[in-house]
Amino acid sequence: MSTRLALSRAYPYGVPAFAAALADPEFHRVKLDVDGSGRIDVVAFDRRRPTDGAPERVRVVLRQPVPPGQVPAVVERLLSGVLVIERTEEWTLTPTRCDGRARVAVPGTPISAEGTMRVVGEDAGSRLSVDLDITAAVPLLGGGIERAVVTGIRGLTGHEHDRISRWLDGAERAG
Template structure:
């Protein structure tokens, strides 16, 4: 069983600006650095033609880990996130896979950046979160979804700042 998380955000920047950002490994690191600690690691970054693959390691700051998940851990919660994107000026489509090493918790899903009218774009994410733990899995999945929703506001702000800076610089 899994729990779905679907969300979207609109940005006052076109798809080409988003495609340029997604082609930059530093963008991926910055967008996830929600607490400003600089602890996000880009483990791998590959770009071939219109394809991008990035692997990131992200420690989750204390206090942002759901208590039901915290009990499963022997230390700091670390998320390993792999994103694979196909980038075009008209639309960007991707897949995301998330693993929490040392736990049976993960996620898999799709992402897209599409036109949203008037030169704007919409980032949409659809994930299936899975916690393969008998009896507790559903509650853990719901806690993870709540945690992700809480982090998306900060991620949205970081993406917006990146795109605004790139627009002014370009």
């Protein structure tokens, strides 16, 4: 069993601005650094720019410690130390659309997530949509853990939205 999380957010920036950001490893680090600690690590980054007109592809692997106090109590009981999230994103980038897949693992726990991400154009900019299935393979407690994780993610998305907006705003001013 898993718990679905679907989020969507509009931005006043076009898809080309998002595609350029997603092709930059620093963007991925900055967007997740919600507590400003600088502890997000880009473990791997691969950018493929085909010359034959095919879409650009990006793969990024990030390691993210969860800030103290932001780990749901039901999850904290499963831990023997600091909660670390390993996140892999694979993106296909074009000027009109960005499509991604995400896989999330929480080493040392039975918690994982996977799903899709998409950036599409809208009248006044673009929309980022995320659709994840969160799984906690714990008999009897899994559903409660999944709901706690969803609540935690929802709490962090506002900070992530602010960091994405600041990045895109800075890129627009520089461009």
